[in-house]
Amino acid sequence: MTTWQIDGPERLSLDGEVTQLDTWLAHGRLRVVGxxxxxxxxxxxxxxxxxxxxxxxxxxxxxxxxxxxxHWLGALWWFGMGRPRYNADVTVAVPxxxxxxxxxxxxSVVASGLRHGASVDVTSGHITLMGLGGTVRAxxxxxxxxxxxxxxxxxxxxxSGEISLADSSAERLLARTISGSVTCDLDNPYAHEVRLDxxxxxxxxxxxxxxxxxxxxxxxxxxxxxxFPEVRATGSPGMRSARGRIGSGTGMLNAYAVSGSVSLLAxxxxxxxxxxxxxxxxxxxxxxxxx
Numbered sequence: 017m018t019t020w021q022i023d024g025p026e027r028l029s030l031d032g033e034v035t036q037l038d039t040w041l042a043h044g045r046l047r048v049v050g051x052x053x054x055x056x057x058x059x060x061x062x063x064x065x066x067x068x069x070x071x072x073x074x075x076x077x078x079x080x081x082x083x084x085x086x087h088w089l090g091a092l093w094w095f096g097m098g099r100p101r102y103n104a105d106v107t108v109a110v111p112x113x114x115x116x117x118x119x120x121x122x123x124s125v126v127a128s129g130l131r132h133g134a135s136v137d138v139t140s141g142h143i144t145l146m147g148l149g150g151t152v153r154a155x156x157x158x159x160x161x162x163x164x165x166x167x168x169x170x171x172x173x174x175x176s177g178e179i180s181l182a183d184s185s186a187e188r189l190l191a192r193t194i195s196g197s198v199t200c201d202l203d204n205p206y207a208h209e210v211r212l213d214x215x216x217x218x219x220x221x222x223x224x225x226x227x228x229x230x231x232x233x234x235x236x237x238x239x240x241x242x243x244f245p246e247v248r249a250t251g252s253p254g255m256r257s258a259r260g261r262i263g264s265g266t267g268m269l270n271a272y273a274v275s276g277s278v279s280l281l282a283x284x285x286x287x288x289x290x291x292x293x294x295x296x297x298x299x300x301x302x303x304x305x306x307x
Contacts (some may be wrong), residue, residue, distance in 0.1 A: 017072035022059050028069065030055040035074035037116040042080045042102035043123050050112035050129030050147075063103035078106060115150075133168070152186075160196070167204075178217075186210075193217060197276070202227075203283065205263075212271040218272045223279040228263035231280065232270045240275040247280060 020028060020102045034055040039046060044061075057069060057075060070077045108194050110116070116134040120124050125136050126144040133150030143154050145163040152170045154161050160177040163170075163184070170186040172179050178196040181189070185204040190211045192198075197217040202210065205224040212219050216239070223229060231247045233240050234257035240249065247260035258280070271278050 017068055020069040022062055022067040022069060024059075024062060026059050028057040030057070030071055030076065032071065033074060034071075034076045034110045034114050036076070037108065037110050037114050037118070038075060038077045038079075039106070039108070039116075039118050039120075040079045041104050041106070041120045041123065043121060044106065045124050045126075046103035046104075046118060046120055047107045047126045048116055048118060048128070048130070048134075049107075049109050050114065050131060051109050051113070053109070055111070055114075056109040057102065058107040060107070061103065061105040063101050063187040065101045067104055067106070075112065076108075078108065080104065160263055198271075201283065205285070207266065207267045207269075210269045210271075213273070214276060215274045216276065217273065218276040218280065219273050219278045221269070221279070222283045223262070223269065224283045224285050226263065228266040229269045230261050230265040230267070231259060232268075233258045233278045233280060234271075235273045235276065235278045237275045238273055240278045242280040243282040244280060 033156045033298050035239055037048065040267050057078065059067060065081060068079050112129050112131045114130065115132055116127065116130055118127060118134065120141060124141045124142045125138055127136060127148065128146035131149040134148055136154040138156040138159055138160045140155065142159050143161045145152065145154060145158055145166060147165045149167040151168060152166055155173045156177060157175045158177060159174065161172050161174055161179045163172065163181045165183045167185040168183065169188045171190045172181070174193040174196055176195045177193060179191045179193055180199045181191065182201045184202050187204065187207055188209045189199060189207065193214045195216045196214060198212050198214050198219045200212055200221040202223045207228040212221060233242065233247070238256070240256045240258045244260065244262055246262055247258050249258050267282050
């Protein structure tokens, strides 16, 4: 095992293939990119307690040396003494096939180019995901999640914060927030399962015109609209909903908002490179407004 104690700005280049990345930062910014070439670690800023970097049997670990039970010291200690001691600005480059487990208690995480899976956990802060595949998990308690170009099996969760997903080819997707909106743009017409829900906030989802989905949209307090005439309004006491089948219905789309609206939009199946508006993508269909 090779170990480095990082007490100031430093760059490391690793000999040997990295198959697993494990990070745990108390506070700061973490950027991870999957790219060809040797694995590299760049520490641009570090607090007084420093960082510990280890590399053994393909596993690269980057951690703050926090003592067990540190969180019981309370918020006053953290903002007065903890953050200056435990702070870091770290950029890591690893092979695209490396598996990543990324944890930041307070701060932000940007992960891109990891094709075989990533798990991201931020207690308070922002998560940005780009070009990830495999099994993708991202969770934050207070903060937002922005994702672009995700594939595979995706699960995004926040307690207080928005979830935005664009150009997703995911086969399975779960996006869930307690307080915040969910915006989802899917470009995979053969998605197997899509589940979106929020307690307080609105849901906007766009799927390809040639999708194959069984659709169930519902809201306890709010409007439900659909750009697909196949997805029609249904009525039930105390709830507004729309159901229907797009294409052969081999996949499933469920979207549910307790307090907020639910909107289903159509994504053109061809590329409108001239900038013209997508047909059916901006307005509800004739039967899409549930009342």
